[in-house]
Amino acid sequence: MTVLPYADALAAYDPVLGLEVHVELNTTSKMFCGCSTAFGAEPNTQVCPVCLGLPGSLPAVNAKAVESAIRIGLALNCTIAEWCRFARKNYFYPDMPKNYQISQYDEPIAYDGWTEVVLDGEIYRIGIERAHMEEDTGKSLHVGGATGRIHGADYSLLDYNRSGVPLIEIVTKPVEGTGAKAPEVARAYVTMLRDLLRTLGVSDVRMEQGSLRCDANVSLRPVGRSTFGTRTETKNVNSLRSVERAVRYEITRQAAILASGGRVTQETRHWHEDSGITTPGRNKETAEDYRYFPEPDLVPIAPSREWVEELHATLPEPPTARLKRVRAEWGFSELEMRDVVSAGAVNAIEATVAAGATPQSARKWWLTEIARHANEEGVDLEAVGVTPQQVAEIQALVENGTINDKLARQVFEGVIAGEGSPAEVVTARKLAIVSDEGALAAAVNEAINANPDIVDKIKSGKVQATGALIGSVMKQMRGQADAARVREMILEKIG
Amino acid sequence: MALTAEDVANLARLARIELSEAELEVLAPQLDVILESVARVSDVAAQDIPPTSHALPLTNVFREDELRASLSREQVLAGAPAAEQMRFRVPKILGEEA
Numbered sequence A: 001m002t003v004l005p006y007a008d009a010l011a012a013y014d015p016v017l018g019l020e021v022h023v024e025l026n027t028t029s030k031m032f033c034g035c036s037t038a039f040g041a042e043p044n045t046q047v048c049p050v051c052l053g054l055p056g057s058l059p060a061v062n063a064k065a066v067e068s069a070i071r072i073g074l075a076l077n078c079t080i081a082e083w084c085r086f087a088r089k090n091y092f093y094p095d096m097p098k099n100y101q102i103s104q105y106d107e108p109i110a111y112d113g114w115t116e117v118v119l120d121g122e123i124y125r126i127g128i129e130r131a132h133m134e135e136d137t138g139k140s141l142h143v144g145g146a147t148g149r150i151h152g153a154d155y156s157l158l159d160y161n162r163s164g165v166p167l168i169e170i171v172t173k174p175v176e177g178t179g180a181k182a183p184e185v186a187r188a189y190v191t192m193l194r195d196l197l198r199t200l201g202v203s204d205v206r207m208e209q210g211s212l213r214c215d216a217n218v219s220l221r222p223v224g225r226s227t228f229g230t231r232t233e234t235k236n237v238n239s240l241r242s243v244e245r246a247v248r249y250e251i252t253r254q255a256a257i258l259a260s261g262g263r264v265t266q267e268t269r270h271w272h273e274d275s276g277i278t279t280p281g282r283n284k285e286t287a288e289d290y291r292y293f294p295e296p297d298l299v300p301i302a303p304s305r306e307w308v309e310e311l312h313a314t315l316p317e318p319p320t321a322r323l324k325r326v327r328a329e330w331g332f333s334e335l336e337m338r339d340v341v342s343a344g345a346v347n348a349i350e351a352t353v354a355a356g357a358t359p360q361s362a363r364k365w366w367l368t369e370i371a372r373h374a375n376e377e378g379v380d381l382e383a384v385g386v387t388p389q390q391v392a393e394i395q396a397l398v399e400n401g402t403i404n405d406k407l408a409r410q411v412f413e414g415v416i417a418g419e420g421s422p423a424e425v426v427t428a429r430k431l432a433i434v435s436d437e438g439a440l441a442a443a444v445n446e447a448i449n450a451n452p453d454i455v456d457k458i459k460s461g462k463v464q465a466t467g468a469l470i471g472s473v474m475k476q477m478r479g480q481a482d483a484a485r486v487r488e489m490i491l492e493k494i495g
Numbered sequence B: 001m002a003l004t005a006e007d008v009a010n011l012a013r014l015a016r017i018e019l020s021e022a023e024l025e026v027l028a029p030q031l032d033v034i035l036e037s038v039a040r041v042s043d044v045a046a047q048d049i050p051p052t053s054h055a056l057p058l059t060n061v062f063r064e065d066e067l068r069a070s071l072s073r074e075q076v077l078a079g080a081p082a083a084e085q086m087r088f089r090v091p092k093i094l095g096e097e098a
């Protein structure tokens, strides 16, 4: 697949984005039945006649899901419909055993809103087209073939535990004017949305578990043109990092087609995390025709204005105001805060601080040690496998002198490798700093005896030469000593 | 508007129903009669009658967010064409994804 270098693509074309985010609500029960929504249960154990689409079963709307939908709509500055209905979206695919999905069509519960994202200190306003309610589909597993994908599969296996889990689809208006920043704005938007939804408490927003999923629409138009180009919709974008990469890739791919005089095909494409490219999905001979019609099994929803007002009062502060507030509370500089925001670490730091760590130590660990692991594994910070609580525990171990920063890194390794809690890793890996003065004194003596030339230097006033002796002691102690105490002991001995 | 054999062929495709040319020719005029009959509703639907999608004049019929027992897996899979790894086994799905 040919792509145009990114800078060349941006010199000639102006990208327009559209982002569709599906978020699974964290209600106890499903959208239309009383089955559990818990993630990770044994296949087909959270299924009933309703979510299995058995004849004669009738759906009943989960009040909490409607409440969450309204709160999401309000948090995105949407108008809440005075009256709206569910609709049937008809299609034949085994992930939906009813052969239709209950969704909303031209009457979404929330519409015409906006939100803001902050990127490198600049604010981008993102229009929200709509947020509507629907139900999630089952999960398919393709057997045979090489990769678990459909091509080459011999048959498919279906688990309907997820079928009927409440889902809100949030669709932006076309996002224009972001230029070369388009991929980063896309990522910043999804990050902001994730944080907002978590603050609202309406979803677990775990991208790696699929409770937050993003489809990215990208189109290009020649710079200076106002009409939109043909767009593609990229699916399977399952991490914040992939959102940015997939948008960037599509820009370079479409630019290559346009630059060579070709035309972009309007289609669904699939993002491949490992190879970093998109490939075409189903090529439709005829346009999709879902034959939507009002769901006859459900009566309309007409949220009273009193209810909407009541829910409005439960909203958390808006995202940009929140960033301002936490920056002030944490005492971060503009630059520090910018890094925290672009790393998507605001929630993680907030939770780490709540667990008892200082803001600066929380920032340090999330943006260095954990970020390094995230980069190496190509995952988002929150998918690395360290919880804010554990970060706070590790920092507490540093502060009470059990370990130092260097040893803390090994504790992170252990926690990430699943060796247990920070305290368990310290014990199992024997990482605790030796405070045994006898052992330390022996190591200090050893270092002094082995390095007479350095001792002479120190005696002649070159105190900075102490560093070499401290290094020697730390090496003997396998790093498990308090460097300040070692320095003290060396100077006492020589002095 | 007269329903053509082509319209019916398209509907049949969407509904995954296989119809022969002869069946299409027969069904098109029959469905046309049904559509015309239903369309007569609009003769009596005056401006002051709002369109309705439900027989009951109700709104906001909700259920509390509470768990109710699901079926046992044996019950669930009893309706499956075939089962494997605790899941429904279905023919491979063609023409999707890549």
Ligand SMILES: [Zn+2]
Residues within 6 Å of the ligand: A030, A033, A034, A035, A046, A047, A048, A049, A050, A051, A052, A164
């Ligand atoms: Zn159910």
